[in-house]
Amino acid sequence: MQDLKGVVVDKQFITEEIFKLKVYLSEKILAFIDPGSFAMLKVEAKGVYLRRPFSFADLDIKTGMVTFYVKVVGRGTKALGEINPGQEISMLLPLGRGFTRRPGKSLLIAGGIGVAPLNFLAKRIIEDGGKVSFLYGVRNARQFIAEIYSKFKKEMEVYCEEPGLGNRGSVRDGLLTKEIMAYDQIYLCGPMGMLKAVKPILKDFPGLIEVSLESYMACGFGACLGCAVQLKNKDGIIYKKVCQDGPVFNFKDVVL
Amino acid sequence: MSLMVNIGELTLKNPVMPASGTFGFGLEFKDFFDLKKLGALVVKTITKNPRLGNVPPRVFELSSGLINSIGLANPGWEYFREKILPQIKALHEVLILNIAGESVEEFVFLANEAQKFEEIKALELNVSCPNVKKGGMAFGTDLEALKQIVSAVRKIYRKPIIVKLTPNVTDITIFAKASENAGADALTLINTFTGMVIDVKNKKPLLGNFYGGVSGPAIRPMAIKMVYDCFKAVSIPIIGVGGIDSLDAALEFIMAGATAVQVGSQNLVDPGFLPRLVEQLELYVKDSALGNISELTGIVHRGGEG
Numbered sequence: 155m156q157d158l159k160g161v162v163v164d165k166q167f168i169t170e171e172i173f174k175l176k177v178y179l180s181e182k183i184l185a186f187i188d189p190g191s192f193a194m195l196k197v198e199a200k201g202v203y204l205r206r207p208f209s210f211a212d213l214d215i216k217t218g219m220v221t222f223y224v225k226v227v228g229r230g231t232k233a234l235g236e237i238n239p240g241q242e243i244s245m246l247l248p249l250g251r252g253f254t255r256r257p258g259k260s261l262l263i264a265g266g267i268g269v270a271p272l273n274f275l276a277k278r279i280i281e282d283g284g285k286v287s288f289l290y291g292v293r294n295a296r297q298f299i300a301e302i303y304s305k306f307k308k309e310m311e312v313y314c315e316e317p318g319l320g321n322r323g324s325v326r327d328g329l330l331t332k333e334i335m336a337y338d339q340i341y342l343c344g345p346m347g348m349l350k351a352v353k354p355i356l357k358d359f360p361g362l363i364e365v366s367l368e369s370y371m372a373c374g375f376g377a378c379l380g381c382a383v384q385l386k387n388k389d390g391i392i393y394k395k396v397c398q399d400g401p402v403f404n405f406k407d408v409v410l
Numbered sequence: 411m412s413l414m415v416n417i418g419e420l421t422l423k424n425p426v427m428p429a430s431g432t433f434g435f436g437l438e439f440k441d442f443f444d445l446k447k448l449g450a451l452v453v454k455t456i457t458k459n460p461r462l463g464n465v466p467p468r469v470f471e472l473s474s475g476l477i478n479s480i481g482l483a484n485p486g487w488e489y490f491r492e493k494i495l496p497q498i499k500a501l502h503e504v505l506i507l508n509i510a511g512e513s514v515e516e517f518v519f520l521a522n523e524a525q526k527f528e529e530i531k532a533l534e535l536n537v538s539c540p541n542v543k544k545g546g547m548a549f550g551t552d553l554e555a556l557k558q559i560v561s562a563v564r565k566i567y568r569k570p571i572i573v574k575l576t577p578n579v580t581d582i583t584i585f586a587k588a589s590e591n592a593g594a595d596a597l598t599l600i601n602t603f604t605g606m607v608i609d610v611k612n613k614k615p616l617l618g619n620f621y622g623g624v625s626g627p628a629i630r631p632m633a634i635k636m637v638y639d640c641f642k643a644v645s646i647p648i649i650g651v652g653g654i655d656s657l658d659a660a661l662e663f664i665m666a667g668a669t670a671v672q673v674g675s676q677n678l679v680d681p682g683f684l685p686r687l688v689e690q691l692e693l694y695v696k697d698s699a700l701g702n703i704s705e706l707t708g709i710v711h712r713g714g715e716g
């Protein structure tokens with residue numbers, strides 16, 4: 155975990171509301187970045203006090219380049235979208251515990267911007283020699299990251315709630331067409347609504363199911379206890395820190 | 411030239427320390443810098459029994475700070491003693507344990523336990539947390555309860571006692587004086603201001619616990635005034651806290667009457683801030699040809715300089 159300065163190499167709006175941010179970091183610490191881990195980025199803008207968490211969406215150790223996909227939702231992400239190549243950005247990284255990768259066939263289920271960490275995970279699983287099936291659900295074309303789709307065309311099925319893109323419907327509809335028992339493990343990242351919708355379908359799946367969760371964070375490295383989420387274990391309800399114990403958790407433990 | 415200051419019988423190599431609850435148990439920061447650079451290590455409030463803390467969401471950003479309703483989430487004394495204390499005692503030679511209780515007995519229990527550990531050099535009594543229903547701030551806003559807690563702990567605890575007061579009272583100097591009279595060796599001023607934020611879109615409170623504590627630069631002017639007022643009212647040292655995010659902000663507290671300072675929210679957004687503040691203070695003292703930083707304590711009461 156370090157507080158580093160990266161140089162923005164590229165910033166591009168790839169849809170009306172999502173931009174891609176490529177940052178160059180020379181540091182050795184890159185080797186410790188796993189899919190599912192994230193960085194707290196400092197946003198230099200009036201009225202923005204806290205840093206903002208973003209998942210690593212890609213990493214190229216050889217060139218020192220990390221990629222984020224950011225959806226503009228409020229003042230911090232709006233300000234970040236105005237950053238220009240050449241500018242420096244201060245970031246804490248790497249933070250959190252990532253996905254547990256296992257051999258065999260993996261099913262990846264992404265909703266909206268949740269595709270960002272799963273893009274990185276899919277790449278690593280394939281590099282490890284595993285197989286992936288990728289379900290990618292979006293509400294509309296403004297949420298759709300075409301360049302991720304073009305990388306995983308063979309493995310990916312797109313579901314869109316508005317007509318015009320991929321299959322019509324939600325990720326849940328996509329999941330119902332799958333023989334889930336044919337997979338060894340399942341990974342999810344997406345909005346609460348999506349997680350709730352797919353939960354009953356995954357109820358009897360015997361293998362590992364992991365989910366990357368979000369919460370409002372102040373520090374991102376375990377110091378404030380602000381990011382707590384409720385999980386359940388044999389003792390009942392417990393709280394865990396999304397930033398340090400997660401953001402990746404066992405799906406079966408999550409209280410939805 | 412020196413940054414050395416005294417808090418009761420404690421001698422600190424410099425007046426800079428973290429504010430409880432914004433520095434975890436220190437372990438979270440050891441990747442960022444050597445904690446020994448600080449004057450002391452102050453850890454998250456410990457209670458007798460473990461506390462889960464409040465329902466999320468627990469934090470929300472404000473334009474110049476944040477509001478939190480953590481609710482004193484902590485693993486409890488036993489776990490702290492067994493699992494955490496052994497790990498953190500090497501981090502710093504001056505460990506200040508911040509404690510809270512739901513009753514006078516719980517404060518006394520924790521003080522008694524803390525006394526058994528050589529590595530715990532002082533207690534900070536948190537009678538001021540706005541985010542818990544039982545005890546918490548109620549003790550810090552009830553003069554009789556405050557006196558009872560401080561004197562009961564004083565009876566059994568031989569090392570320095572620091573009382574951390576809440577700003578959520580009409581006149582904080584009354585509570586400052588009461589703490590001094592009951593045997594406190596120092597005061598920490600201040601804990602967070604109670605506040606509330608509303609989600610306009612969903613027409614409901616934003617924090618799971620509805621209310622929270624406001625911290626960060628937004629509260630600094632109020633905190634400075636309280637330090638200024640209490641400096642006149644008491645003769646024990648004051649540790650100033652509230653929105654320190656720069657050298658000047660720390661100097662403001664010292665000039666208003668603080669002997670030492672704590673940094674809270676700034677640690678969360680800039681984990682390397684504390685050691686930089688120590689370096690900047692060193693340079694400042696050198697440049698201004700002061701013998702000791704404490705010559706500046708309360709200087710505005712003396713009409714300043716020049």
Ligand SMILES: Cc1cc2nc3c(=O)[nH]c(=O)nc-3n(C[C@H](O)[C@H](O)[C@H](O)COP(=O)(O)OP(=O)(O)OC[C@H]3O[C@@H](n4cnc5c(N)ncnc54)[C@H](O)[C@@H]3O)c2cc1C
Nearest residue numbers: 206207208209223224225228229230231270368369370401
């Ligand atoms: C571990 C983690 C990884 C993330 N990865 C990505 C990513 O790769 N790409 C991406 O676009 N977003 C990601 N997010 C969400 C992102 O952090 C928030 O969208 C961002 O912080 C909002 O900042 P803002 O200033 O624009 O919003 P604000 O103006 O602060 O708030 C606007 C809205 O965003 C919501 N919001 C604020 N903070 C968060 C948060 N931490 N999580 C969810 N919603 C929030 C608020 O409740 C509010 O409704 C991630 C969040 C976490 C916790």
Ligand SMILES: Cc1cc2nc3c(=O)[nH]c(=O)nc-3n(C[C@H](O)[C@H](O)[C@H](O)COP(=O)(O)O)c2cc1C
Nearest residue numbers: 378429430431455536600601625626652653674675
């Ligand atoms: C997230 C958070 C958690 C806190 N937890 C505690 C706590 O456990 N015990 C305590 O005495 N004060 C706690 N505080 C209060 C701080 O120690 C400090 O008094 C307050 O934040 C004002 O300082 P600041 O403006 O520099 O943050 C907490 C503050 C924050 C922001």
Ligand code: FES
Nearest residue numbers: 374376379381397
């Ligand atoms: S965000 Fe501070 S502990 Fe997780």
